[in-house]
Amino acid sequence: MFAGPLPFAPLNLEIQFCEGVTLEYTPEAGTITMFSTSWCGYCRRLKTQLDAKGIGYTEINIENVPGTAELVEQINEGNQTVPTVLFPDGSSATNPSLAEVEERLAA
Numbered sequence: 001m002f003a004g005p006l007p008f009a010p011l012n013l014e015i016q017f018c019e020g021v022t023l024e025y026t027p028e029a030g031t032i033t034m035f036s037t038s039w040c041g042y043c044r045r046l047k048t049q050l051d052a053k054g055i056g057y058t059e060i061n062i063e064n065v066p067g068t069a070e071l072v073e074q075i076n077e078g079n080q081t082v083p084t085v086l087f088p089d090g091s092s093a094t095n096p097s098l099a100e101v102e103e104r105l106a107a
Contacts, residue, residue, distance in 0.1 A: 025071070025086055030105060031056035033086040035072050037063050042095050043083045049098040055105065 027033045032050075034057050036043035043059075050057050062069040062082065072084045075092050085093045087104050096104075 025058075025060065025068075026090060027058060027086060027088050028056075029088045031058070031088070032101060032105070033058045033060060035060050035062050035068060035084040035086075036082045037061060040082050046083050046085075046096070046098065046101075050101070053098065053102070055101065 025033045032055070034043065034046065034050075036047075036059055038061060047057070047059065060068055062072050062080065069080050072080050072082065075084055076094055081094050083095055085096050085101065087093070089104075089107075091104070093100060093104070
């Protein structure tokens, strides 16, 4: 479980596609951004749990959105591990439990 101050600096969550075109994935307060794939069972489980608790999220399929697989690799030290979740404070978690998501959103 996560408790206390963040042990890491917030990430730069922007992807620059070409000069002047940048996508931002940091979620609104009280919600998360979840990077996933269509075949990921852990992603489906987390989405079901989030829906049951009424926690808002934006799902981004890294196989369909250019540049997002590379962003997930950057977050996860070279691995395309999903679900990768971004929080409003700029921090991230890889395959977090529902309890961790709730705790970090409440902080």
